[in-house]
Amino acid sequence: MTEIVLTADRGSFTDYGGVSTLGYVACMPDRIVPKLMMDALFTPRIKYKSNGEAIVAPYALRKVEAILLKAGFKDVVVAPPEALGKVVDKETRLLGITVHDPYGLSPVSFKLTMLFGGGPAWNATFFNDLSQEIWRLRKKYNFKVFAGGPATWQLALERPDWLDTIYNGEAEVDLPKYVSSVYQGSDVPKDVRGRDAKVEEIPTIVKPARLGEVQVTRGCPRGCQFCSITPETYRTIPLEDVLKEVKLNIDAGARNIELLTDDILLYGSKRLAINREAIVTLFRKVKEEGAEQIFFPHISSPAVVESPETVMEISDIAEYKKHRAEAPVVGLESGSTRIISKYMRGKPFPYRPEDWGKVIIESTGILNDAYITPAYTMTVGFPDETDEDVQQSIDLVHKLFDSGGKAWVFPLPVIPITSTKISRNPFPELEKLPGKYWELLYVSWKKDLELTRIVLPQMTERMNSKITKTIVNTVMDHTFSNIEGVFKELMETRGRKSYEYSTVELNSVIGIFRSIYRLMLVFSRRGTDYIGKSTSSSSGSST
């Protein structure tokens, strides 16, 4: 019935209950968080029509759909993984999947599974579920399978036997050519690389994206060696196209807009110079289109320090005093000038690597004044990184908190992604991480937990369902009550304690049951009618 079907595993094909940062729960080992909770709270199903077509979908799949429709392929459907059986049949010629973290090797999944005693992250389990479904359908209907997306490098490490082609790079210029080859019955190479598109070659999406997602920039010019985003790929999407997609999402029912970018302050920039007018106009116009709230996933510290007035203006327009910004991720990376100079020289621009600590402290103050709480990520575990380097990172984290800065800090092991300049580095191993890493982890998480307890209720305000919001807040609160001790033990044993956590399934489940028990007490006080409503609103969706 459908010739081209596009999908992803559930770790990507979900709206995270309305709060994209909750997607990080899928980086936890699957034995720690029960499936019931993933289904109901963190990675709920996306609604689909009776023919299997998704009502809203991840932005990347919407973009590929637009590219193929523009190229003349008429029969293209984006479907969630649960609906593949409805949409794939003997007419299907190609199944395209986008992969985000198929084997749980992203820095966050890698760290969390390592800390909690190993085993697959939920992301890997979701991909395995999708893998089995593809294998079953392909055996029956014999279509071709292409995989693209930011984590194709993981698939290259161990290719699934049902996969025909790994498509690296961008889709606009070259994907239609390879899809035509499939239609003609010609062979497509096992690995291909799509060229980068010029801005005018990027079509706007034609059906709504989940969470009101709209891309505003592509790529990043800073060129960090551990990052797969290369300096050559940086582009700004024209305002006219951005607003077209904003309107499409809002007309389809989105209340909020998420501006996808690697640094919101790059919008309209040339050679990393801030284009205040372009950024402020972007926010103003998006608001005028009817967005209640505007979010963005990334911002960079040097740009914040360079133009605090731009940050304040976007905060005013987006009304962060009222809504708060949703923990944009900011690369803090290291407190060591030596590590910054060697592996990410362009990161502090226009400041010097020696100024990095001051830039971080100052940018935190500016962001906090603008009602934005950054989530700083740190990269630890470069082969030549010493305890002295990590001590400088610990000192910077202390300074950050002592200065009154409000921020999350997440030290992550540096992963040798195949497409980066450090691809030949070994994967980090628990025993080989600098000993001081565990102290950095404890210092950071202690503060992270304190802050999360204060801020989480504000962040979950936007969750789709009231009952889901209550459950998430309660579960997180009780989980955090116990987790500080875990990080203390990890520090005292230099990580060796994590080997014991490989058997903590029972303990964790008891913790979850304890949370559920407390929830039941809460609900019983509110009456059974409330529980009845909760069942229908949190049971996922499949219409």
Ligand code: SF4
């Ligand atoms: S600043 Fe961030 S997005 Fe840009 S290259 Fe560095 S790590 Fe990648």
